[in-house]
Amino acid sequence: MDSTKIDFLFYSPEIEKNNCLDAVDSLHAVKVLRKKQGDIIQVTDGLGGWYRCSISDPNPKSCVLNILEVEKDYNSPKRRIFVGICPTKNADRIEYFIEKSVEIGVSGIFFIKTQHTYPKKINLERFRKIAISGMKQSLKAYLPEMTDLLSFNSFLKQSTRFTQKLIAHLDEQAIDVTKIPLESDLLILIGPEGDFSKEELKLAHENKFKTVTLGENRLRTETAGVVAVSILNLL
Template sequence: MQLFYTPDLTDNSPVYYLNEEESKHCIRVLRLKKGDKVQLIDGKGGFYEAEIIDEHPKRVALNLLTQQQEFGKRNHYLHIAVAPTKNIERLEWFLEKATEIGIDEISLIICQRSERKESKAERLNKIITAAIKQSLKAYHPVLNEVTPFQKLIIKPFSGQKFIAHCEPGEKFDLKSKVKPDGRYMILIGPEGDFSPKEIEDALQNGFEPITLGNSRLRTETAALGACFEINYLNR
């Protein structure tokens, strides 16, 4: 059964119309017809099954048959703040895979050693949307605007806060610190790592220093490793 992303869908709408882009994909690409069944996700936890009642290629009409709220809701909340990679394709890869594994919020942070200081949010959100459809997730991760590191670390966050870095000093494994069923924010730096001052500032704002192993990891690999480990520890 085919899946469509419908962020403006409400659970009290008996009939719903796909937007032009999704309608074109439904009729012109997938060749679906009146009477065919489809699945819908609203990005807020709603999962629906519907039937095509009008196969208009610009405005497909659907009759909602069943609905389920909090579909696939996880027992924790994960926010990863990561410096955009110089090669934007590596960041895109991270967003795709992290969405498939399970993540709730992503912040792109500009650090002292950042080599990329901008990104195209529309394209990145499309990658996230494609990933939730591929992995059958009803929650769409939030992608925040690019934010300076110093501004992000002072924002309130109700949960555990960690910073992964490669500088010498005491660091902990996530498994020794993570409290199950919790809320977590993890900072991942640029290719040149966080500066010593950034690390110190993060620690003074309640972040705990962590290690992701003995290997030197690329930014996107470190971010995905943290994402996987948090999900694994909450199984």
């Protein structure tokens, strides 16, 4: 299916079960975009499913669809990139990272609380809405996995599912990330605004994280996250 002619992408995680849009997307489709019965729209389930649908009932509360064509694993990424990142003191900055990393192509985000992480909690529901918006805007069929705020130790336990684990940190042992062979699934850890503690760096290395650099410049947390996702997608 050609995505270049799509004016708007809708999200319905259970489209095959419910054959309709939720209240928010229904209102947008019918009242804002003025979609009518018989109009063709594109819908994703956020799991790689891409659906070409016609509107059978343009109800602004629950727009009913008729699925015409389905494509699974639509534009599947060549590499699944997961990022472990610490929420920033200014929420706008981490929200910027979420939006841009989804547009570029991130498969999952772990939100981590380190010794130097300022926020004690996150608004995961808002973060998810930003991710959905980014997915729609960039016409992608994959909504990234996102965790609630994890302790550093909890994150390390979850990281055992990855065979390639990287940590972005400027030190003498760090390798340029562009110089290493990359696997199809990988995890990269981005530090907090106050950097990792010595203990956290030690734990990361003990848990088989390899230290890499994203260049010679010192970057803000959210900038480093966006740069990491960009580089790893291009390599």
